[in-house]
Amino acid sequence: MADTQTNTEQDVKNPEEFLANFDWHNYEEGIERVEDDKLKEFEKLVEENFVDTADEEVVEGVVAHLTDREAIIDINAKSEGVVSLNEFRYNPNLKVGDKVEVLIDVREDRTGQLVLSHRKARTIKAWDRVNAAYDNGEIVNGFVKCRTKGGMIVDVFGIEAFLPGSQIDVKPIRDYDQYVSKTMEFKVVKINHEFKNVVVSHKALIEADIEEQKKEIIGQLEKGQVLEGVVKNITSYGVFIDLGGVDGLIHITDLSWSRINHPSEVVELDQKLNVVILDFDDNKSRIQLGLKQLQKHPWEALSDDIKVGDKVKGKVVVIADYGAFIEVAEGVEGLIHVSEMSWSTHLRSAQDFVQVGDEVEAVVLTLDREERKMSLGIKQLTPDPWTDITSKYPVGSKHEGIVRNFTNFGVFVELEEGIDGLIYISDLSWTKKIKHPSEFVSVGDKLEVEVLELDVEGRKLSLGHKQTTENPWDKYETEFGVGTVHTTEVSEIVDKGATINLNEDIVAFVPSRHLEKEDGKKLKKGETAQFKVIEFNKEFKRVVASHTAIFKEQEEKNVKSATNTNVEKTTLGDLDALAELKEKMDKENK
Secondary structure (H helix, E strand, C coil): CHHHHHHHHHHHHCHHHHHHHCCHHHHHHCCCCCCHHHHHHHHHHHHHHCCCCCCCCCEEEEEEEECCCEEEEECCCCCCEEEEHHHHCCCCCCCCCCEEEEEEEECCCCCCCEEEEHHHHHHHHHHHHHHHHHHHCCEEEEEEEEEECCEEEEEECCEEEEEEHHHCCCCCCCCHHHHCCCEEEEEEEEEECCCCEEEEECHHHHHHHHHHHHHHHHHHCCCCCEEEEEEEEECCCEEEEECCCCEEEEEHHHCCCCCCCCHHHCCCCCCEEEEEEEEECCCCCCEEEECHHHCCCHHHHCCCCCCCCCEEEEEEEEEECCEEEEEEECCEEEEEEHHHCCCCCCCCCHHHCCCCCCEEEEEEEEEECCCCEEEEECHHHCCCHHHHHHHHCCCCCEEEEEEEEECCCEEEEEEECCEEEEEEHHHCCCCCCCCCHHHCCCCCCEEEEEEEEEECCCCEEEEECHHHCCCHHHHHHHHCCCCCEEEEEEEEEECCEEEEECCCCCEEEEEHHHHECCCCCECCCCCEEEEEEEEEECCCCEEEEECHHHHHHHHHHHHHHHHHHHHHHHHHHHHHHHHHHHHHHHHHHC
16 A cells, blocks of 8 residues: 555655546446457457357257256356257257257347347258258158158147058058157158148168069069068958068968868958968069968878768858858868758758757768768758658648648648659639739748658658548539529620639639520620529539520520410311311212
């Protein structure tokens, strides 16, 4: 203090010297003056090392620190900036030291913090990068954000690009959700500048490698070669197998020796299995594979103990109109023809006896191991009903049967399973004139029958229905015999005459000339009159009647009566004349 005071006092003693050396800048600004050269050097350092926060250009920063919500970015500014971690969702592996592009969003917030935007920086640079990647065929990284119709939305450089489902992988994708929130490599395959649309593909990256593998595999393919493959797709007609970039098809018939309804009964998606190459075309683009061929044929494994006459059990696998196929062992089938399902000679559909999936027992009828054919029978499990037919259905015996079928000439009636008989149309009714059996009965009706004939060797049974009742024509022969007179009305006018109903069974025919009335006119439909039966044929059930005969007979009686009277009168007169003539002749003789 004493020194300072001494210096001041000395300066004051030399006022001119003091004024000349006084630092007026320090006195006015309150700070010491900086030399111009040093100031320029400082400005140069600031310009080289610090970002101008007033410029909205994209700058590169370094991640200095990470919190739960934010990333602290050092951009060589006066202070560090912050970016929300939401802007780095596409890059979940972000770490301290990574370089990132940012745009200064807010120079200073309320706390004086520099706010940066990584998303805006990426958007500004995105289109340049996308176009460059497309032009140069570069591989880009993208973050799968979510699913959308037909594919996925991928974040590429901050742009939302579309990844079609068909471009995710070379094999069909069934679970799209497995790719959400994953970072993958892509190739930009299409850009629409007008609508700002970008399409990317992951499949394109692996197709080149697969194409090489495909050429190598195709070059080594040989018939009979066994390869390992993966089930790629399942259809109703077969299974597509991925052989490592090359697809082959196993037709449904080559999946299993057993019959199957759908390939999914044998294989499932993504299943690994060995297959054998059966055939391929010239350029090996269509490869036919087999799975069942890797197993021994079931017929070769069929037990030698099975022989004709043995009983076997199996499951109905297929039904056709002519019969049913029974799987008696895996891959070994036998046919039960519909004629071997029942002793009945009236054949029906196989579905009337069995259904697909039924477990049945049958008898082996024929067996050809070389041709791999087997025929079976079900009816052989029960006794043949024709063995004691003569005692059960003797001629003349009466029974009740069920109408099973029609023909134009008769009706088939089933007396029991395996015993059918035929009723000819003429043996259905004593009185009705039947043109077709359906006019008299319906299928399924129960009908009383009588056994008329029995042919054991020919397995034929002739039946009758009318024979179960009394023949009413025996009684009608007396009641409606020739000469009987009945009063009824004309029911119908038919060709060459008319018909009348004498009762519910008898319809008589009246010839046209026998319709004439006494006044010369003819009877019309609905007119009631007397009719005389002039013909009655019981065998042919023919009755002919006449109205004209009623009054003609009366006229004939009247004529006969008059004739007799005239004869009597003529005879008496002649006698008188002869007497007079005789008397005259006698007088002349005298």
